[in-house]
Amino acid sequence: MFYVFDGSIQGFLTAFLTAFSDPNAELSSREAQLPLGLTPVFVQTQPLRAKKAAERLQSFDKSCLHDLDLLLRGGESDNEQIAFRYLRFLANAKRPVKDRLAETDVFNAVERIKRVGLEIHRFHGFIRFMETASGALYAPFSPDNDICDLLLPHFRARLPQYPFVLHDVKRKKAAVYDGKNVFVAPLPHADILLSADELGWRSLWKEYYDAVNIPSRERLKQMRGYMPARYWEFLPEKQP
Amino acid sequence: MFDFYVLTRYNLGMITEEKLKILTESAKYDVSCSSSGSGRKNAGGIGNGYVSGCCHSFTPDGRCISLLKILLSNDCIYNCRYCPNRLDADVPRATATPDEICELTIDFYKRNYIEGLFLSSAVCKNPDYTMERLLLVVKKLRTEYRFHGYIHLKGIPRADPLLMREAALYADRMSYNVELPSERSLKLLAPQKSKQSLLEPIKTLALQQAQYREEKKQGLFKGHFLPAGQTTQMIVGASPEADGQILRLTQALYLKTGMKRVYYSSYVPVVQDKLLPETPVGQLREHRLYQADWLLRFYGFTVEELLAEGENLSTEYDPKCAWALKNLHLFPVEINRAPLDTLLRVPGIGAKNAYKIVEARRYTKLTFEDLTKMRIALKRAKHFITCNGKFFGAENETVVRGLLAAAETTESAEQLSLFSLQSNPQNALIALTGQL
Incomplete structure (x- = not known):
């Protein structure tokens, strides 16, 4: 199923909860990029639910919201999906997972986070x-x-x-x-x-x-x- | 997007383009450009330090511009044979005023062109006079212009130690160049400099830095004293010393003076002199020296393990590979069990990847595919490791050697071109046949 949210962190977290137990979930903030013939689920942002999700995720890994923020800033179209898979992995593991680079979901997210971090560092100079x-x-x-x-x-x-x-x-x-x-x-x-x-x-x-x-x-x-x-x-x- | 309009008026205090050109071209062969190591805070005025350092641009020679690298003057009383600014040389001379340098630094810094100033000078009149002028610039920059960005100051050998000590209170980093790797070469090529005059200030500064650090801990001293430490530089290839000798000097500097970095500058013949070689030193040699330098600083190697005093580093293989090939009895190591310091010794596995492996293997038994997924380059490493007892490299030592030489040429083809293949046709052949 495709889940579309408004692009905000709160929107993401609401969509995250909605899509959590759907094994084929795909998250996006851009409707236009959906494949033809699929009816997306439009997720209405719910600040209270989002707040709860944020607190729960932070109890597993303090820095994960900061990571999420960086991931959603990425210039690529699948950032939301990579963030979703990473946070779902975190939520299932219930402990920090950033070092588990042999896991594809973790590796992809860490690479994206690094890329955004690198660009910030580069622009300090450029x-x-x-x-x-x-x-x-x-x-x-x-x-x-x-x-x-x-x-x-x-x-x-x-x-x-x-x-x-x-x-x-x-x-x-x-x-x-x-x-x-x-x-x-x-x-x-x-x-x-x-x-x-x-x-x-x-x-x-x-x-x-x-x-x-x-x-x-x-x-x-x-x-x-x-x-x-x-x-x-x-x-x-x-x-x- | 954006449009801009200009008012026309020129600042008369601005340094002229011609002067900037002369003083930059005279300074550009200095290698160091690092701006790391200082966390100086902004205390009103402009600028601060950036502990990890920051590159602002890159020139077509592939080097980074971090600092405004410039000489205060290129008018020299010395006659070092290898130096384009030596007394005898017929080159345009220029001297900047302290205010010209300060304004240039501030205005470049403000526009985020640079991370700070790297100031050096030819020896004008005498060492004390030159050091006084340099001190004047950094003092002015820090106090009048209230600049808190990075300052790297080159020390002038034989100048009054008091001037040096005072300069260290304003600069983030100072460097006295060792220039050449032996006393004999110094006598021949830089007769006005001696080993003693070059090493003495390095040792003194190291001692003083330790004292200030102690006083700072006790709250007796509040300022800065070379927060980014010292570096030095030597010219490679202008004189006959072997890599083994050069790296022994390097190791001694790291161990005894707490030197942050030693830079190697491969000799470029900008001057014709019968005592100097006519051909430039290939960048490969410089590259190998830096690789070995890294092994000394971050990988727990000692120079004695790497090569004998009279020996040169291998051109075929990087120094770690060369060491591993000499010590094949220590390999392969099991990636899931080998301690960190052993992983660091595997050719092709860098410090970052070694740490990655140690972290990731806490959760799962790493397979060869896992390593690939983690984007750990295995071209070289696969001959030296096992993953869960499985070995993926070549069994035959001769083939390993060939493959490693081939990996080297494809990875840094630009630097090495066909050089290393030509130097050993047998390896080239093995490389080809080994891959089939």
Whole structure:
């Protein structure tokens, strides 16, 4: 049976309870991806039931809701299903199962969680701010996973005096630090007035990038492995 | 998506592109770029440490950019033969002002281009003067510019120890380069440096760091003293020392000075000199040294187990493979029973995978298929392990050798190209026939 929920964690947990004892259950938050000819079950989010499920799951493994959050942020279409199978495995085992990598359900989930974690780590490095005329910093980017708010704590801790905007242009949303508070807001489009020095610093950075390279030791494959080309769009050093 | 508009005005305090280019190109052969090990907190101002380190970009040579790696000046009074900035060399010279470096660091950091500063310098006028200038930059950066990001400072040999001690209170990491692996080579190629002048500061800093750490524990000292420790670097291939000798020096540095890392920089002939080899050292040698270095630090090996003093590391096999082939009587080991330190010695099984195996086998008897499912690469390992008593490798030692050499070439084909096959045609043949 197919179970469709609204994409929220609470929605997932309600669907999780509904589908738990169905051995052929498939969970999805996207109706469009269902195979033809199947009638899906639309799961209405029930906050109370979800809360109970959350508490029960946490009693087996404290970090499992955090893991679930990361799993549902994934960019792939089967994330919900992988999360479902993982949590069902956990609920049956009634104890932490993360180390049991020989189990396919665990392994798949752990791999996905790692992938989201890796992208967060990568963007700690690959975010590129531009300085706007007001002094606030603006960074457009296009991550595979829905992670812009998860980058906030890192940048807030190191740039407490600079308001900044992390703009996920693919999902048309932004994680914002206004100098005091952080929040997430929809942002389809941004008009940016750059500071007077911005282009100067940017060309210095490009100069630096070119100068620090050792051309006689070209290893492009290595570079692309560490810094995949899909991220280049927003890196000034990779622009002509 | 987003549109932007620009106001035109240029900051006059900005370092010029030409100066940046000269000072970067002079610094780029320095290997270290790590920004790990410091958890410095933001205490007002800008920046903080990132304990695991963070790469911000990667250049076409496959190296990462984590720190702004730059010289304060490339105007040198020394005449080290291998160095592009040596006194005799006819190269453009430049010297940056402390404020130019500080502003560059802050503005790059703010835009998240970099994780911090790696500052070094040629020796201008004399060692004390140079060290004073370097100290001035880091002090300014920390106090006036209130920068709490990562700073790696290169120490100047023969400078006043008091300057060194003070610099260590501001930097996260310092490094004095060992430069060359023996006193003899130093005399020949870097006559103004001696083993003593290079090793003394390393030892002193290690001692002081231990003292400060103790005082910090007792609450007598509140600041930082090299939270990310020390590293060093040596040039490989400019002088005749064998890998065995180099790695013995490395091991001594790790054991005696608590060195965080030793970097190897394979010699690139940027200068023509009759005392220096004309050809660059292949990156394979550097690669093998790093592999052996890892074995010393994370895999519980000693250099004596790996190779004799006059010996070089094998080009055919990685050092762990080479060790295992010399010690075939210890294998195969049973994956479900072997203790962690034994698993760590199986070729092809890295530290992470060894831990994964130890965890996973608590719940189930691992089979060969389980290992594959866990994405543990078995190309090499299968010849050295059994899963529940079953062996999946090749029985014949000659075939194992051939297969391992072949695995090596396919996995790092780019680095090794056909080199290792050509060097031993017999292995190439075995590799082919063994696979049929």
